[in-house]
Amino acid sequence: MTREDIENGSEDMVIDEGKPEGGERMQGNAVPEGFNANYLKVYYGKLFPHADMFKWMSYGNDGKHPACDQSYFGRREFSFTLDNDIYLRFQSFNSASELENSIKEKCPFKIDIGPVYSVDPAKRHAYAQSGDNVFAPVERELVFDIDITDYDDVRYCCSGADVCLDCWPLMTVAIKVIDASLRDDFGFNHILWVYSGRRGVHCWVCDGKARRLTNEQRASIAEYFRVYKGNENSHKKVSLTVPLHPFLGRSYTEVLKDFFESKLLLSQKLFSTEERYEKILEMIPDESITSELRGKWQDNKRSSMSKEDTNVVRWEQLKHILQSGKQKAQALQRCVKEIVFSFTYPRLDMEVSKHMNHLLKAPFCVHPKTGRVCVPIDPNCCEEFDPTSVPTLSKLLEEINMGSLRADIDNEWDRTSLGKSIRFFRSSFLQPLLKVCKEEIENSYNAKLQHSKNSLNW
Amino acid sequence: MEIVRSQRKALHYDAVSTLPLYRSAPPLEVRLEDFELFAMDRLRVLKGISDALSRGKKPEEMGQVVRDLWKANMRHPEASEVVNKDIISHFVLRLAYCRTEDLRKWFLSMETALFRYRFRFESAEAQRALMAEFDLPYKAVSNAEFESTKDKLSQVARSIGLPLSTADAVFYKVPFEEVPELVAGRRVFVHKGHAYVAMNQVVSLVATQFRSHLSKALILTNRKWTSTIREQESNRLAPIVEALCTSYLGPDYSEPRELGDISIKEIDQIAQSSFPLCMRHLFEKLREDHHLKHGGRMQFGLFLKGIGLKLDDALAFWKAEFSQKVGAERFDKEYAYSIRHNYGREGKRTDYTPYSCQKIISSSPGVGDHHGCPYRHFSEENLRAALGKMRLNNRAVEDVMDKVRSRHYQLACTLTFEAIHGTSCDAGINHPNQYFTDSQKNLQSKNQSTVQENFQAHL
Numbered sequence: 001m002t003r004e005d006i007e008n009g010s011e012d013m014v015i016d017e018g019k020p021e022g023g024e025r026m027q028g029n030a031v032p033e034g035f036n037a038n039y040l041k042v043y044y045g046k047l048f049p050h051a052d053m054f055k056w057m058s059y060g061n062d063g064k065h066p067a068c069d070q071s072y073f074g075r076r077e078f079s080f081t082l083d084n085d086i087y088l089r090f091q092s093f094n095s096a097s098e099l100e101n102s103i104k105e106k107c108p109f110k111i112d113i114g115p116v117y118s119v120d121p122a123k124r125h126a127y128a129q130s131g132d133n134v135f136a137p138v139e140r141e142l143v144f145d146i147d148i149t150d151y152d153d154v155r156y157c158c159s160g161a162d163v164c165l166d167c168w169p170l171m172t173v174a175i176k177v178i179d180a181s182l183r184d185d186f187g188f189n190h191i192l193w194v195y196s197g198r199r200g201v202h203c204w205v206c207d208g209k210a211r212r213l214t215n216e217q218r219a220s221i222a223e224y225f226r227v228y229k230g231n232e233n234s235h236k237k238v239s240l241t242v243p244l245h246p247f248l249g250r251s252y253t254e255v256l257k258d259f260f261e262s263k264l265l266l267s268q269k270l271f272s273t274e275e276r277y278e279k280i281l282e283m284i285p286d287e288s289i290t291s292e293l294r295g296k297w298q299d300n301k302r303s304s305m306s307k308e309d310t311n312v313v314r315w316e317q318l319k320h321i322l323q324s325g326k327q328k329a330q331a332l333q334r335c336v337k338e339i340v341f342s343f344t345y346p347r348l349d350m351e352v353s354k355h356m357n358h359l360l361k362a363p364f365c366v367h368p369k370t371g372r373v374c375v376p377i378d379p380n381c382c383e384e385f386d387p388t389s390v391p392t393l394s395k396l397l398e399e400i401n402m403g404s405l406r407a408d409i410d411n412e413w414d415r416t417s418l419g420k421s422i423r424f425f426r427s428s429f430l431q432p433l434l435k436v437c438k439e440e441i442e443n444s445y446n447a448k449l450q451h452s453k454n455s456l457n458w
Numbered sequence: 459m460e461i462v463r464s465q466r467k468a469l470h471y472d473a474v475s476t477l478p479l480y481r482s483a484p485p486l487e488v489r490l491e492d493f494e495l496f497a498m499d500r501l502r503v504l505k506g507i508s509d510a511l512s513r514g515k516k517p518e519e520m521g522q523v524v525r526d527l528w529k530a531n532m533r534h535p536e537a538s539e540v541v542n543k544d545i546i547s548h549f550v551l552r553l554a555y556c557r558t559e560d561l562r563k564w565f566l567s568m569e570t571a572l573f574r575y576r577f578r579f580e581s582a583e584a585q586r587a588l589m590a591e592f593d594l595p596y597k598a599v600s601n602a603e604f605e606s607t608k609d610k611l612s613q614v615a616r617s618i619g620l621p622l623s624t625a626d627a628v629f630y631k632v633p634f635e636e637v638p639e640l641v642a643g644r645r646v647f648v649h650k651g652h653a654y655v656a657m658n659q660v661v662s663l664v665a666t667q668f669r670s671h672l673s674k675a676l677i678l679t680n681r682k683w684t685s686t687i688r689e690q691e692s693n694r695l696a697p698i699v700e701a702l703c704t705s706y707l708g709p710d711y712s713e714p715r716e717l718g719d720i721s722i723k724e725i726d727q728i729a730q731s732s733f734p735l736c737m738r739h740l741f742e743k744l745r746e747d748h749h750l751k752h753g754g755r756m757q758f759g760l761f762l763k764g765i766g767l768k769l770d771d772a773l774a775f776w777k778a779e780f781s782q783k784v785g786a787e788r789f790d791k792e793y794a795y796s797i798r799h800n801y802g803r804e805g806k807r808t809d810y811t812p813y814s815c816q817k818i819i820s821s822s823p824g825v826g827d828h829h830g831c832p833y834r835h836f837s838e839e840n841l842r843a844a845l846g847k848m849r850l851n852n853r854a855v856e857d858v859m860d861k862v863r864s865r866h867y868q869l870a871c872t873l874t875f876e877a878i879h880g881t882s883c884d885a886g887i888n889h890p891n892q893y894f895t896d897s898q899k900n901l902q903s904k905n906q907s908t909v910q911e912n913f914q915a916h917l
């Protein structure tokens with residue numbers, strides 16, 4: 001890849017990031033209630049955890065240790081979207097205070113984080129003139145973007161950018177499935193899940209090993225997670241093997257099956273109308289079975305004596321027929337699982353994960369449409385997360401105003417409902433991460449020392 | 459001496475392997491005509507592989523394809539010269555294909571595919587010897603560990619239809635990063651950062667090594683080429699080398715104009731008459747949704763550029779649609795850039811080239827995407843409906859579906875072309891822009907003849 005390819009590639013990416021489908025980004029002058037530049041100024045001034053972001057993005061290189069790479073943070077790309085929709089790419093900062101001052105001064109509506117480049121991205125043109133292909137991304141967290149709008153064909157409560165407590169659990173399931181595999185299969189430990197502020201979640205995998213993956217390796221992980229093939233132009237959505245790969249098998253038995261049967265079936269009333277159950281019958285490749293089921297269900301009144309929920313009854317009937325001993329065909333055996341996967345399995349935006357130079361919104365930004373802060377989500381109790389009750393900009397400002405007028409408090413956030421999120425970010429993510437980063441820096445230094453000693457002895 | 463040498467060679471061929479790793483250029487004298495002939499023969503093999511892949515051949519079919527191609531092209535009347543021909547042709551093509559990013563990419567993919575299938579033909583013993591040559595630092599999984607993971611390993615093996623035979627149940631435990639293609643296909647058990655690679659999958663490990671080695675070598679060759687070889691050999695080898703890849707690659711349709719420019723007003727009409735199905739679909743969706751995702755914008759936008767839509771017209775065309783969805787202002791801010799970029803006006807100076815069928819067929823459209831090849835990516839039902847809309851009769855539709863089922867997507871498109879235009883297309887469809895050009899030429903010649911007929915009728 002040439003330097004220009006990389007640069008242009010990344011700029012192509014940005015356009016996708018705009019997400020025109022659901023209009024997540026603000027449009028024109030439509031400033032929603034409770035969100036405006038003045039509020040945001042206060043937020044960046046008093047609440048945004050600048051120092052924590054700097055520590056995170058430094059990965060231990062901000063210390064005094066001789067092996068620290070002092071240029072590391074300065075080679076990271078940030079990009080700002082300002083309130084007049086001006087888009088500033090390739091911003092870079094050499095210190096915590098530079099970052100903080102720039103954010104406070106420019107007051108960006110959105111902060112995106114890009115990769116660490118081989119050279120300071122703000123000076124990329126100067127390097128370009130030297131003729132070598134030196135400007136290239138060298139490190140980037142492995143990131144995932146899951147968006148509820150990609151589930152529109154399996155949720156009946158909302159569509160587009162809307163989300164409610166009936167469909168949000170689809171995100172919870174996605175977190176559980178992907179988080180477990182990142183840890184158990186791929187061996188990653190430093191994983192941050194973040195609410196995207198409106199309609200989805202972001203995941204940052206920050207282990208050193210993850211940050212150094214090539215694009216091909218990133219793509220391989222994204223593909224490993226992918227079971228959806230095709231789109232509205234081809235109705236076959238999920239095609240599973242018999243038996244399932246251990247990762248999918250575990251996801252099915254530990255998360256998906258139970259979620260489908262005890263939650264989604266009821267909350268989305270998947271069998272309640274002909275239109276809905278027809279969508280499920282479409283996935284069964286045997287007409288005698290589908291017409292038998294259709295016969296049972298079309299005459300709705302007769303079975304309504306049962307006290308049980310229609311959806312549960314019909315699902316049990318469907319399972320019974322497909323799994324009865326007579327059905328030898330593998331295609332039918334796997335059908336039940338394919339239905340469950342179609343409705344519940346995580347749907348990732350593949351492009352975001354595949355390329356090092358894809359930008360992703362920083363945690364603790366405020367979503368301009370909802371005013372909600374992009375707070376971290378604890379994967380261990382993600383079912384408790386409620387997107388409708390995350391701190392909003394206006395609520396936080398109220399809390400600040402309500403607080404005492406003491407000027408000597410350093411951490412104003414501690415008195416607000418953002419406090420919990422920042423404490424969680426520090427204790428569960430940042431501290432363990434930095435501990436390991438320091439060990440790695442120490443180890444590589446010692447190894448180098450050892451190496452040079454050995455070569456001296458020779 | 460003679461005898462000793464041939465004995466040694468015989469030993470070398472039978473017991474170990476005839477598959478070279480091309481680590482260093484051969485210290486051989488090469489006759490100039492062999493230089494070119496060998497290279498052309500190898501090109502036929504690589505081109506054959508490229509064609510087979512673009513027709514969507516499955517890995518199990520590719521084995522036979524490669525075997526046949528190799529047999530047909532890489533023989534040599536003198537048995538002792540076979541290996542030399544292999545090595546010489548590889549290094550000549552390295553020179554020819556080191557010179558641009560696109561050439562390197564193509565060569566790297568095809569040589570790696572070739573290596574992969576040739577590796578598979580080797581005996582287990584020869585494979586182990588080649589692995590040793592690569593100096594891979596992996597150890598086989600110990601018995602104790604095998605016992606504890608046996609269930610999972612067997613589950614994976616059955617899920618991909620290759621049940622474990624206890625006899626050769628040798629597994630290598632490697633960092634998952636080393637076998638991206640096996641991870642991507644969920645063809646290995648992955649645990650705590652390690653992939654368990656079966657003996658019959660080590661080809662992936664070896665191919666990764668081969669690829670990364672060749673990739674680095676091509677960069678070095680390119681440096682040598684630009685710094686010395688091109689000049690030193692300007693009268694002898696350089697012309698041959700430079701001709702090698704152009705003689706073969708064919709037109710890339712980045713320069714339109716064969717038929718002159720087209721204007722926005724004409725688009726609807728020519729879409730109806732001359733767009734291949736993939737582009738009709740994108741055009742239709744764009745009109746319907748006033749939006750296309752990135753993959754669709756690239757595939758369709760570059761196609762339009764290739765058929766002669768000028769930059770200003772392209773901007774106006776996309777804006778007319780997108781502004782209905784996102785507003786004109788946002789179009790100018792977020793989308794106009796990439797259109798100018800496709801035309802080489804922003805960022806990189808050189809033009810982007812329109813996508814070939816191969817590239818389109820191998821893309822993987824996701825939810826909400828409309829790019830890709832309809833013959834490959836549509837359901838049977840949707841494809842039938844789309845063909846019906848193009849007014850193909852039942853028999854033609856069945857012929858097309860037949861090709862689709864045997865995964866000959868380009869042939870399916872060719873049949874569609876033939877049915878619509880009532881003419882044969884012997885060269886086959888390899889590129890959407892070729893489809894367009896052939897269609898326009900066909901229509902023009904028909905128009906001319908009707909004009910003549912009318913003229914004669916008036917006399």
Ligand SMILES: [Zn+2]
Nearest residue numbers: 157158164167
């Ligand atoms: Zn909902």
